[in-house]
Amino acid sequence: xxxxDSATLGGSCSGSSSSSSSSKPPPLQQRQQxxxxxxxxxxxxxxxxxxxxxxxxxxxxxxxxTAMVNSPADLSQLASDTIxxxxxxxxxxxxxxxxxxxxxxxxxxxxxxxxxxxxTVVSDAWTTAEPHMPQVHQNISYExxxxxxxxxVVPAMEEDSGIRLVHMLMTCAExxxxxxxxxxxxxxxxxxxxxTRVNTVCGIGKVAGHFIDAxxxxxxxxxxxxxxNGGSAYENELLYHHFYEACPYLKFxxxxxxxxxxxxxxGHDCVHVVDFNLMHGLQWPAxxxxxALRPGGPPLLRLTGIGPPSPDGRDSxxxxxxxxxxxxxxxxxxxxxxxVAASRLEDVKPWMLQVNPKESxxxxxxxxxxxxxxxDPNRNSPIETxxxxxxxxxxxxxxxxxxxxxxxxxxxxDRFTEALHYYSTMFDSLEACTVQPNKALAEIYIQRExxxxxxxxxxxxxxRHEPLSKWRTRLSGAGxxxxxxxSNAYKQxxxxxxxxxxxxxxxxxxxxxxxxxxxxxxxxxxxxxxAVSDGTADFPA
Amino acid sequence: MVQNxxxxxxxTVGENKEKRPKFFxxxxxxxxxxxxxRLDGRSLCVAASVCRLWCTIARNxxxxxxxxxxxxxxxxxxxxxxxxxxxGYKRLxxxxxxxxxxxxGRMRKASWSRDEVQLSLSLFCVxxxxxxxxxxxxxxxxxxxxxxxLMFLCKPVNI
Numbered sequence: 189x190x191x192x193d194s195a196t197l198g199g200s201c202s203g204s205s206s207s208s209s210s211s212k213p214p215p216l217q218q219r220q221q222x223x224x225x226x227x228x229x230x231x232x233x234x235x236x237x238x239x240x241x242x243x244x245x246x247x248x249x250x251x252x253x254t255a256m257v258n259s260p261a262d263l264s265q266l267a268s269d270t271i272x273x274x275x276x277x278x279x280x281x282x283x284x285x286x287x288x289x290x291x292x293x294x295x296x297x298x299x300x301x302x303x304x305x306x307x308t309v310v311s312d313a314w315t316t317a318e319p320h321m322p323q324v325h326q327n328i329s330y331e332x333x334x335x336x337x338x339x340x341v342v343p344a345m346e347e348d349s350g351i352r353l354v355h356m357l358m359t360c361a362e363x364x365x366x367x368x369x370x371x372x373x374x375x376x377x378x379x380x381x382x383x384t385r386v387n388t389v390c391g392i393g394k395v396a397g398h399f400i401d402a403x404x405x406x407x408x409x410x411x412x413x414x415x416x417n418g419g420s421a422y423e424n425e426l427l428y429h430h431f432y433e434a435c436p437y438l439k440f441x442x443x444x445x446x447x448x449x450x451x452x453x454x455g456h457d458c459v460h461v462v463d464f465n466l467m468h469g470l471q472w473p474a475x476x477x478x479x480a481l482r483p484g485g486p487p488l489l490r491l492t493g494i495g496p497p498s499p500d501g502r503d504s505x506x507x508x509x510x511x512x513x514x515x516x517x518x519x520x521x522x523x524x525x526x527x528v529a530a531s532r533l534e535d536v537k538p539w540m541l542q543v544n545p546k547e548s549x550x551x552x553x554x555x556x557x558x559x560x561x562x563x564d565p566n567r568n569s570p571i572e573t574x575x576x577x578x579x580x581x582x583x584x585x586x587x588x589x590x591x592x593x594x595x596x597x598x599x600x601x602d603r604f605t606e607a608l609h610y611y612s613t614m615f616d617s618l619e620a621c622t623v624q625p626n627k628a629l630a631e632i633y634i635q636r637e638x639x640x641x642x643x644x645x646x647x648x649x650x651x652r653h654e655p656l657s658k659w660r661t662r663l664s665g666a667g668x669x670x671x672x673x674x675s676n677a678y679k680q681x682x683x684x685x686x687x688x689x690x691x692x693x694x695x696x697x698x699x700x701x702x703x704x705x706x707x708x709x710x711x712x713x714x715x716x717x718x719a720v721s722d723g724t725a726d727f728p729a
Numbered sequence: 730m731v732q733n734x735x736x737x738x739x740x741t742v743g744e745n746k747e748k749r750p751k752f753f754x755x756x757x758x759x760x761x762x763x764x765x766x767r768l769d770g771r772s773l774c775v776a777a778s779v780c781r782l783w784c785t786i787a788r789n790x791x792x793x794x795x796x797x798x799x800x801x802x803x804x805x806x807x808x809x810x811x812x813x814x815x816x817g818y819k820r821l822x823x824x825x826x827x828x829x830x831x832x833x834g835r836m837r838k839a840s841w842s843r844d845e846v847q848l849s850l851s852l853f854c855v856x857x858x859x860x861x862x863x864x865x866x867x868x869x870x871x872x873x874x875x876x877x878x879l880m881f882l883c884k885p886v887n888i
Binding site: 443446468469470473474476477478480481483485511512514515518519520676679680683684686687 | 805807808810811814815828829832833844845847848850851852854855857858859861862
């Protein structure tokens with residue numbers, strides 16, 4: 189019999205033994221002396237255990253529990269083969285279970301998962317238990333169902349299902365990359381079958397579900413991405429808003445960018461901020477308030493917000509502008525707003541922004557630059573066009589916040605793998621949020637990103653995330669030099685994270701840039717840049 | 730010494746009950762305000778439920794301003810105009826300052842830093858902006874949900 193390390197169980201054992209000893213009231217003890225010290229309370233529940241053996245039985249029960257959780261394969265055997273002659277004799281029952289469990293079991297998961305696999309799969313360990321094998325084979329399908337019904341077994345089962353799902357996802361992605369769509373389709377069917385056996389409310393099941401959807405969209409609907417990118421502007425704004433509420437990534441982005449802009453505007457009286465994606469303008473109230481309270485008084489603030497045109501004649505950009513103007517008026521900040529409606533950032537021309545040569549300009553891009561990375565051989569690279577006109581504005585500061593992931597690799601399988609890791613981490617961090625409907629809508633927001641990364645190609649694929657190192661190279665090459673985000677930004681970001689009740693978020697400083705991540709996996713990176721003046725700038729510095 | 734005094738009172742009270750007026754705090758609003766100024770947030774809210782006079786006084790924003798900036802050097806006057814414009818000190822305290830301070834573990838400590846003040850004000854401003862959206866426009870922008878940017882502060886801390 190294998191002896192488990194009782195030292196590890198010692199701590200919990202002492203707890204249980206002390207509780208069991210405290211359940212022995214003295215008067216009962218006297219009454220039961222004739223019954224060989226049978227514990228009175230357990231007798232009331234139908235179990236006959238000697239008081240002197242209570243501690244030993246408790247220890248053995250804990251060992252049994254550990255063994256049951258760790259090796260579900262043996263559980264199937266226990267379900268069918270163990271015969272209990274005297275269930276009320278708890279001590280001997282536990283002992284017999286333990287002795288059966290400690291037969292060396294191996295390869296539990298594959299054995300259970302493949303009921304029709306031939307016997308060569310079985311390892312040598314099972315051959316020692318020869319008489320049990322035929323029974324176990326026959327009972328496999330029954331046990332699988334009974335296992336699925338037993339809630340206590342689900343965690344161990346699920347881990348194996350989860351790992352298997354991930355393997356199948358990788359296989360399917362590889363088939364897609366090779367062009368073997370028939371095999372990919374059968375993989376998909378298998379995965380969908382596996383999904384029914386996994387908890388899809390949280391964890392790997394949920395993320396896998398989204399990736400399976402994205403893969404099937406790619407295989408069956410092609411890479412045009414019609415339904416993925418077809419969301420209306422109103423829908424996108426709503427999802428974005430709920431993503432803002434549910435997790436700290438956007439708040440971190442806004443607060444860090446605002447702090448950098450505030451520091452850059454120190455001492456300037458006429459300032460102009462260009463926002464590449466206005467949405468509901470949630471970033472700007474905090475900046476307006478900070479400018480209102482800065483020593484020396486607020487400057488004249490102009491805000492130019494770029495956003496998609498609204499289809500139903502409603503001028504949503506103007507409405508946001510009015511709201512911001514009202515807030516600015518309440519806090520006595522001179523404010524002017526201008527909206528630029530453009531469906532793609534590369535359609536914006538610098539003259540639309542109407543930058544005054546005397547004012548200090550800040551350009552703010554929250555997760556917008558990566559959309560320009562799709563290269564069309566017929567046109568100039570859009571990212572270079574945009575970066576060059578940004579540079580021509582000679583901004584005091586350009587704040588760039590991007591997802592810290594490598595989702596723009598040419599190879600599909602690499603992209604798929606990277607996306608699986610990234611979004612699993614992001615969904616993990618979202619688990620900590622309990623506020624509905626924020627959480628559900630935030631998940632839909634992320635799901636759309638996943639669908640775009642996995643199922644779209646060419647101009648339809650806009651979520652072309654690149655890591656900070658690549659952005660550094662790109663921006664330095666385009667004539668920008670990095671500005672270090674100061675310690676104030678770091679302190680503010682750390683404080684902001686402390687306010688979130690989840691314990692896994694971490695802010696890190698990366699050579700002057702700040703990254704926010706979940707358990708040391710950075711998920712979003714904020715950086716600040718300034719145009720290198722080389723004498724050929726259109727506007728004087 | 731106090732005991733002697735009481736003994737004396739006890740003797741005289743029985744004789745001169747009608748002549749000695751009872752001290753009723755509501756007659757001395759200035760003292761009442763001084764006392765309420767020194768309370769903490771929770772007690773101030775409780776005090777507001779005592780009677781109409783106390784409720785009116787407790788609603789006075791200057792009490793809450795005192796509470797927010799009690800142990801900090803008095804902030805510039807511009808802060809006051811900003812805070813009043815954004816909804817007042819009571820709202821600032823209950824919505825931002827108290828949750829921020831408790832989350833950052835500073836409830837016990839007397840003073841809190843300028844950075845925490847800044848952060849609370851910024852969050853307060855975002856909240857005001859969202860409230861603007863709900864009441865002003867047709868409400869389509871923010872949807873049916875009430876302004877929720879401070880909801881994350883309301884959640885219980887995960888220990």
